[in-house]
Amino acid sequence: MNTERFKNFLAETFFPKSFTCDICGVETFKTNLCPDCAETVDFIGEGCCPVCGRKTVRPEICLECKEKPPLFKKAVSAFVYENGGVLLIKKFKDGNGYLKEYFADLLAEKIKNLPAADCIVYVPMTKKAQRRRGYNQSELLAYSLSKRINIPVIKDALKKVKETDEQKSLAKSERAKNLSGCFAVNKPEEIKGKNILLADDVMTTGVTAEEITRALLAAGALNVYSCAVASVEYKITKTDNASDIKSKKDVPHTRA
Numbered sequence: 001m002n003t004e005r006f007k008n009f010l011a012e013t014f015f016p017k018s019f020t021c022d023i024c025g026v027e028t029f030k031t032n033l034c035p036d037c038a039e040t041v042d043f044i045g046e047g048c049c050p051v052c053g054r055k056t057v058r059p060e061i062c063l064e065c066k067e068k069p070p071l072f073k074k075a076v077s078a079f080v081y082e083n084g085g086v087l088l089i090k091k092f093k094d095g096n097g098y099l100k101e102y103f104a105d106l107l108a109e110k111i112k113n114l115p116a117a118d119c120i121v122y123v124p125m126t127k128k129a130q131r132r133r134g135y136n137q138s139e140l141l142a143y144s145l146s147k148r149i150n151i152p153v154i155k156d157a158l159k160k161v162k163e164t165d166e167q168k169s170l171a172k173s174e175r176a177k178n179l180s181g182c183f184a185v186n187k188p189e190e191i192k193g194k195n196i197l198l199a200d201d202v203m204t205t206g207v208t209a210e211e212i213t214r215a216l217l218a219a220g221a222l223n224v225y226s227c228a229v230a231s232v233e234y235k236i237t238k239t240d241n242a243s244d245i246k247s248k249k250d251v252p253h254t255r256a
């Protein structure tokens with residue numbers, strides 16, 4: 001047993017997570033969140049884009065997906081990356097890998113809306129980034145999910161070939177440029193002809209899922225579906241609104 005595993009073992013033995021709230025730590029009874037914290041997490045229901053899965057004002061395809069359909073077929077996510085949702089993801093990345101079980105429970109439910117996949121792959125990290133964190137959170141998630149839905153994980157199917165700048169402050173086009181050519185497929189023979197489910201922690205603009213899908217399709221994947229624990233709510237900006245009025249008539253909801 002390595003040190004990290006041993007620490008987790010001790011933590012899970014002496015502080016059973018099922019009896020405390022995953023956000024604030026107060027005692028709970030068989031729920032992951034206490035009632036107060038549960039209020040701060042916006043679980044995604046019907047009101048979301050049927051393509052990218054992000055929360056939308058109305059349950060219809062978002063303008064981004066309408067104007068430029070993503071390469072992946074469909075994506076789902078469990079909650080909005082805001083308020084309590086941000087805190088949960090932050091904990092997951094900051095050493096609380098045990099949250100993978102809760103998140104996999106949520107995603108297993110969401111995945112029922114996707115066609116069955118042949119295998120699961122996960123968003124890779126550079127070796128350096130993984131050493132810094134001690135684990136790849138998307139990999140943990142992929143394995144917990146695999147146990148629930150009985151679909152195998154292809155370990156190290158992908159690699160991140162270059163370190164990227166912090167994405168948060170960049171606009172979508174800049175993010176795309178930043179991530180372009182950043183992912184490579186390690187095991188094309190295991191990807192070819194398969195329907196693939198990509199596991200991710202957070203979907204912000206969808207550029208990561210898009211770039212990974214590009215690499216998977218180039219390696220011969222049939223279809224790629226994506227699931228993320230959290231995603232950023234889709235909000236109509238002023239410019240979107242203008243193009244909405246302009247394009248509404250002639251752009252059919254082909255993928256709704």
Ligand SMILES: [Zn+2]
Pocket residue numbers: 021022023024025026033034035036037038
């Ligand atoms: Zn709480």
Ligand SMILES: [Zn+2]
Pocket residue numbers: 049050051052053054061062063064065066
């Ligand atoms: Zn969308």
